[in-house]
Amino acid sequence: MKVFGSSGVRGVANEELTPEFVGRIAMAAGSVFAATGNERVVLGRDTRTTSELLVDSAAGGLASVGCDVTDIGVLPTPAVQAYAEREEVPALMVTASHNPPEYNGVKLIGANGIELVRDTLEQVEDRLLTERFATVQWDQTGHRRRVESARHSYIDEILAAVDRDRIADAEVTVALDPGHGAGVLTSPRLFRELGCSVVTVNAQADGHFPGRDPEPVETNLADLRRLVTTTDADLGIAHDGDADRAIFVDERGEHIEGDAAFAALAAAELEPGDVTVSAVNVSQRLVDVVEACGASLERTPIGSTNIVTQIQKLTAEGESVPIAGEGNGGVLFPEYRLSRDGAYTAARFCELLADRTASEIALDHAGYVNVRRNVSYEDDVERERLLDVIEETAREENTDLDTTDGYRLDYGDSWVLVRPSGTEPIIRIYAEAYEHDRAAELADWMRTVLLDAI
Incomplete structure (x- = not known):
């Protein structure tokens, strides 16, 4: 299109x-x-x-x-x-x-x-x-x-769909960063009604986003990490501009990788024979959980629309798909609603805190390092030149190649994916490995290839 x-x-x-x-x-x-x-x-x-x-x-x-x-x-x-x-x-x-x-x-x-x-x-x-x-x-x-009335109905539906008693009994203190976005109007009230103590930062609706950029990536969440440590919060929660995503900070003020949080939620949800759906940049963390649970994984092109379409197809075929999503904080629980929902996802993560701390939950899905890079382009001509260079470079590598969405090179102990963004004039580079140096090496190598072509 x-x-x-x-x-x-x-x-x-x-x-x-x-x-x-x-x-x-x-x-x-x-x-x-x-x-x-x-x-x-x-x-x-x-x-x-x-x-x-x-x-x-x-x-x-x-x-x-x-x-x-x-x-x-x-x-x-x-x-x-x-x-x-x-x-x-x-x-x-x-x-x-x-x-x-x-x-x-x-x-x-x-x-x-x-x-x-x-x-x-x-x-x-x-x-x-x-x-x-x-x-x-x-x-x-x-x-x-x-x-x-739509705001109140939305909150009431989430309250009815999660284990309120389990969350309330955990006596969770939540540090919340809606990032000046739409979640300002819903998430603070939701978590208070769930029985959490709530402290906030960047919780005023403001389309200039003065406190931080709307994307809840680690580099944008310094205020939230500081708030967690200064208030002894049990969990930090950050949303993007329209609050369909949730990214977490543990009780020590340390960033929890979105892939690790997704894997933790999946581990609590998947049963043998279930299917989960994620995009081609899926982390090995989720692959490990799927194998341990006796479930299976379907990969799609990046984007929630592609994931939703695949869930609908699998459901029509009689498959059970209790959880799906991506490691950017966009998780779906299809039995609740077939849409990404940052507030609902965060509430489900709070349920996990009844048994363990956030850092303990994240530790179960550690062992991998993710590195991401971006390369901007000026126009369609430059974009096509970069895509040609990516394809040529990928096909010259002697390794497994997945072209579901862009080019993913899998080296066994690590992988790198290169694809154009669907929303910005950017080529995105994703890399994952057991060691940071290896992931950075792959991401920087591909970035250099692209910059040399501009």
Whole structure:
């Protein structure tokens, strides 16, 4: 697809992602929704400074093709998905998730609360590119109304789905860093109602993200690590901009690798015969858990849409898929809801604290080191040149090669994956090994190859 990447449409707001463009996306999506009998569409947004502007454009585009709009305001993406599922109506979410503050984006959600599958996205994209919008007469245009209750319903659903007594009995102190994003409005209340003592940092809604960038990577979480140690918290929790991810800090103030947290959650969930789904950059940590549990692993291209599609396929075939996701904090529990949910994931991790400390949980899945690098490119011509160099380099290596998404070279004791980002003008490099030097060597080698080609 030319427009929709692995996580919707994203770009620099008011430059690449203009109000006019968002209005056209909404017209195309509304035309497809209306053609299938869905003439009501939910609108949600994150805290970015341009989100309200773009929501207004989306509302106008939807109304112009006859769709009534239910505006549920600033909410995490999983809360918008929950509302869509509950009301059985599709949704449009304005968010750029973990991207820098100047970015924004559009994510489309079906009436089942799940991100639109590829076939439906292709229908929307076709209408967008050909401008085949099902516009209506002036007296048939849609209306817009505001609903304030979605936030509370979302929190109540999570409270009903987790073991509240187990979490409360553990007497957990949680240090929470919503990163000025949409989780500011939901996660503090959720964890207090779960019986946790809650301390916060970066917990004011602010689309400039003054405290840290929206992506909850280790280098952005110094404030959270400090808060954990100064308050003797049992766990630190960080969200991205739309709070569909959760990354953790242990009670010593040390970062827990997302892959280790995912592996710990999977170890508590998987039974013999189960299947889990992850992307091609899956850590050996999860592979080890799958083998120990007698389960199996399916790999997909990177991106939650690809993982969700594979889960749906496996479920339709009668397979049990209790947990899936990626090591970036985006975990799905399909029996709860087929969407990534940072607050629910964090609550499930809190259940594990009833028996052990966060550092003990993470230690069970240590032994591997991950290194990541990025290489930026200027335009499509440079992007294609870099991709050609990657392919040539990968095929010259005498090792196992996986081309599910980009190029993954597996050396047995280590691996390196190189692929273009689906949301930014960046080539991403992932490497994992038993030793940091080996992982860094692989990542730096590939980065040097790319930089030499620019």
